[in-house]
Amino acid sequence: MTRMIAEAGARQSPPASAGLPEAIDGETIHTNANWTDVTPRLSILVPTYKDSANQLLSMLAACHYAESVEIIVYDDGSQDIALTNAVRESVDAFPGAACLITAEHNKGRSAGRNRLQASSRAPWLVFLDADMIPDDEGFIVRYLKCVQDDPAPRLVVGGFSMKLTPFSSKTDLHRAQSERSECIPAHIRSEEPGRYVFTSNVLAHRDIMNAVPFDPAFSGWGWEDVEWGIRVSRQYPVEHIDNTATHLGLDTAQDLLRKYEQSGANFWLAVERHPDVMEQTPLYRMASMFSRLPGRSLIREISRYVSRMPVWLMPRAIRLLALKTFRAAVYGGARHAGT
Structure with missing residues (x-):
């Protein structure tokens, strides 16, 4: 064969x-x-x-x-x-x-x-x-x-x-x-x-x-x-x-968080190129919500802290949820430069 x-x-x-x-x-x-x-x-x-x-x-x-x-x-x-x-x-x-x-x-x-x-x-x-x-x-x-x-x-x-x-x-x-x-x-x-x-x-x-x-x-x-x-x-x-x-x-949690922080502009560029697809994703809906939320900076830092906690101190499922929240909060902030 x-x-x-x-x-x-x-x-x-x-x-x-x-x-x-x-x-x-x-x-x-x-x-x-x-x-x-x-x-x-x-x-x-x-x-x-x-x-x-x-x-x-x-x-x-x-x-x-x-x-x-x-x-x-x-x-x-x-x-x-x-x-x-x-x-x-x-x-x-x-x-x-x-x-x-x-x-x-x-x-x-x-x-x-x-x-x-x-x-x-x-x-x-x-x-x-x-x-x-x-x-x-x-x-x-x-x-x-x-x-x-x-x-x-x-x-x-x-x-x-x-x-x-x-x-x-x-x-x-x-x-x-x-x-x-x-x-x-x-x-x-x-x-x-x-x-x-x-x-x-x-x-x-x-x-x-x-x-x-x-x-x-x-x-x-x-x-x-x-x-x-x-x-x-x-x-x-x-x-x-x-x-x-x-x-x-x-990546370590710290490096993964850093990459998410650097990718916000690319995310919104993908949304701009293909709104029909990207706007159907849960990440878009979360990021859009955070873009209108005045307290997103606090939520971002709390979720960053939880994501970096060791598994013996915080269950992995909660850390994954915090990672997801951090990404959405970062992207929400990236929607409006300087916010």
């Missing part, structure tokens, strides 16, 4: 350009020795900023048919020489084609993903975050089978898991939040296909990326993938399968 899948993938792949991606805006580009020899059946694209992609590269190298794909890592201006050198070693060791693009300055998540797409060579693209790892060695084969079974352009969402994430009391709140809102089996995600598009593990046809690029108006962390998923679902089929990858990069 895997031989048939690989051969089908080879028939669908167009001739790949053997040349290096062209460096722009002060980038440096490093490829391994296999780059010119591999006609990739999939392009696995990894955006990263101050995160090591080494474990992901190692796990992908152990997958069946790793030698038939290309991996491109885009370091979005981390400016960490030790990190760059470590990733270069992993790129050199990868059995397929591999490339590291190092940006001189940070350009944001949307720009990074668009740059990855422009540098890739295969007709089908897998987006994986640097802090993800495939749950088993059949990860690449399952995506190749999707291409074989139906070559029509579409978006395929593989899904999240916590199967390989070590438990830590420091990140228990983020783990609980992810298990509740992100680690959802395909049959449930399929009920609302456009809602559960997490770009940390998706397969997309190149035509989709050409027609629906990520919106560079989204800067910093959050909501650029949700907004992109909404636009894709309006134009292309969205399919959900169980080809999960584990999220290793869980």
